[in-house]
Amino acid sequence: xxxxQQETTNSIKTLPQKTxxxxxxxxxxxxxxxxxxxxxxxxxxxxxxxxxxxxxxxxRGCSGMSYTIEYAIAGKNIGKFxxxxxxxxxxxxxxxxxxxFLIGSEMIYKEDDVSSGFDFVNPNEAGRCGCGxxxxxxxxx
Numbered sequence: 001x002x003x004x005q006q007e008t009t010n011s012i013k014t015l016p017q018k019t020x021x022x023x024x025x026x027x028x029x030x031x032x033x034x035x036x037x038x039x040x041x042x043x044x045x046x047x048x049x050x051x052x053x054x055x056x057x058x059x060r061g062c063s064g065m066s067y068t069i070e071y072a073i074a075g076k077n078i079g080k081f082x083x084x085x086x087x088x089x090x091x092x093x094x095x096x097x098x099x100x101f102l103i104g105s106e107m108i109y110k111e112d113d114v115s116s117g118f119d120f121v122n123p124n125e126a127g128r129c130g131c132g133x134x135x136x137x138x139x140x141x
Contacts, residue, residue, distance in 0.1 A: 107120055
């Protein structure tokens with residue numbers, strides 16, 4: 001293979017794939033192992049069928065925005081423009097309105113003596129309110 005062919009081969013990017021529902025598979029959000037295990041547990045213990053979970057953000061709280069997590073149900077809350085992260089066979093759908101706020105984030109699961117839940121380690125956050133329920137984003141995010 002010539003140097004030009006090798007350079008061309010190295011510069012070709014793989015096009016994003018789509019799920020069976022037509023959503024683009026992306027990698028801009030990571031899922032920690034404990035978060036993935038908890039999502040698996042929740043999905044497998046659920047009586048009604050679901051496709052995974054859906055992550056979004058809403059305007060709420062004293063800092064302005066908060067994360068939302070709900071079951072992703074085909075025909076109900078999975079949109080054709082949602083992105084999806086697939087990890088170990090589990091689909092995490094991302095609301096397109098939230099994607100720009102979640103780039104570079106990691107979804108984690110925290111548990112202590114009095115509480116447990118999902119949270120995000122998000123480089124786009126500028127700060128959180130005192131109770132931790134809402135966040136603000138950096139001006140350039």
